[in-house]
Amino acid sequence: MNVFPRVIPVLLVSDGYLVKPVRFAGDKYVGDPINAVRIFNEKQVDELVICDIDASLKGTGVNYGLIADIASEAFMPVAYGGGITSVADARRITGIGIEKVVLNTIAVTQPESITEISAALGASSTVVSIDAKKRMTGGWDTFIRRASKRVGLTPAEAARRAQELGAGEIIVSSIDREGTFSGYDLKLVESVASAVTVPVVALGGASAFDDFRTALDAGASAVAAGSMFVLNGKHRAVLISYPTPEQVRSLGR
Amino acid sequence: MSGVSIIDYGLGNLGSVENMLKRVGTTSRRVSTPAEIAASDRVLLPGIGAFDTGMDLLREQGLVEALRDFAATGQPVLGICLGMQLLLDSSEEGVTPGLGLVPGVSQRFNEAAGIRVPHMGWNYAHPSREDPLVAGLADDSRFYFVHSYRVVPDRNEDVLATTQYGVPFASMIRAGNVMGAQFHPEKSHAFGMTVLGNFAHL
Secondary structure (H helix, E strand, O other), X not given: OOOOOEEEEEEEEEOOEEEEEEOOEEEEEEXXXXXXXXXXXXXXXXXXXXXXXXXXXXXXXXXXXXXXXXXXXXXXXXXXXXXXXXXXXXXXXXXXXOOEEEEOHHHHHOOHHHHHHHHHHOHHHEEEEEEEEEOOOOOEEEEEOOOOEEOOOOHHHHHHHHHHHOOOEEEEEXXXXXXXXXXXXXXXXXXXXXXXXOOEEEEOOOOOHHHXXXXXXXXXXXXXXXXXXXXXXXXXXXXXXXXXXXXXXXXXX | OOOEXXXXXXXXXXXXXXXXXXXXXXOEEEEOOHHHHHOOOOEEEOOOOOHHHHHHHHHHOOHHHHHHXXXXXXXXXXXXXXHHHOOOOEEOOOOOOOOOOOOEEEEEOOHHHOOOXXXXXXXXXXXXXXXXXXXXXXXXXXXXXXXXXXXXXXXHHHEEEEEEEOEEEEEEEEEOOEEEEOOOHHHOHHHHHHXXXXXXXX
C-alpha cells in the first residue's frame, strides 16, 4: 500500500495578509494568516503551503516574524515560499520550524540554488513550484513573477531540470485555472508528473472533493487548493473548510 | 535539568519540536555539550539527513560517548527520524557505526516492492504492545513520515509499533529507556502530541 495522498491547502500572503487572487491577479483580502493556520490546524490538515506572493516581486525578502508565528501554530508539515534568495534564508526558515522551502523565482534566476538548498536541507525539504500558462498554440509556458515573466521552458522541462538539480517535490500550478473553480488542468498535471519521478502536487482550479481524484489519476502524488478551502458559495464568502479525515483517507488506493 | 533536553548538533527541526513540547506543557532546552547531556533528565535526539553526517556531527561535538553514558544511567532517550536510526548499530546508508544503543541496522526501502522512495506522507502506526510511550493512541492514529531507510532491530521485542509501506517496518522502537520514532511526532497533530507528551512524563 502507498501512503495516503496528501490534501494540501495553499495560503497566499501579501503584505502580511491572507489574500486570494484569481488567475494570479486581483487579490481579494481573505483575513489573518495566523488565524487561518489555527483553523487548519484544528481541522488536522495533512500539510500546509504558505506563499508570500509579493516578496520576490517587491524585493521585501522573507517575513520571518510571520513564519515564526505560523510555525508555532502549525503541528503539521508546512512549506514556505516567497522571497527566498539564498541557502542562508532556507536554513533560517527551516530552523524556525518549517519543514520545506518552496522555490519559484530563484529556481529560474539562480538554478544552482536548488542544488545548494537541497544539499543543505535534503531533497525532501526542497520544493520547486512551477507556474504554467496555456499557449495559444497548445502546450504550456512556464512563468515567474506572478505570471509576468516567461521563462522559456515548458512546465515538463522546468520540472525535469528542477529534479535533476535536486528538488524533491514539484508543485505545478495552472495560472489559467487559479481561483476559477473549473477543475485542475489534468493534461498539465499529466505532462509534469510523467516528466519526473519525484512527487508532483497539483494546484489551481479545484472546486470540489471529486476533483482531487481526477488529479491523482492524472499522476499527481498530492493535491492542493487555495480558493476551495478559503472561499465558499456563489458569492465566494470567506469560509475555511477542509475534507474530513475519512474523506481524505478515502483517496488512498 | 527538568524537562526535555533537545540535542542540538546541526541536524533536525528543533523549532518544531520545541513548539510542540511547549504546547504539551513541557519545558525544553537545546543542549550541545557532554556536560549538558549529563545534567539532563531526558534527552531527545532529532535528526533529518544522512546517517554518516549525523554520526560525524555528534562525534565532532563529543556527544557520542555522552549519549552512551546518559543512556547507561537508565534515563529516557527518544530518537526521532534519523535520530532513531542513529540509536542502532549501523545503516546501509553509511559506513560509520551508530550509537549502538539498540541492536540492529537500518535498511533502505526497496522500490521493487512497488513503492516510491522516500516514504513521504501520513501513515498509520500500530502499537504492538501496551507501553506508556503509546498510551492513549487510538487505533487510527496517523503520523507524518519522511524517510528512505527503515530500522530493523535484531530483537522483535524492541519493536514498539509497526507501519506498512511495501513491507511492515518498525515505526517505533523501545529497548528499556531507549526509544525511537521513525515519524515526526512534532508534525503529527494530536497523535504526535500524545507521543511527545507521554515521553515528557515517563
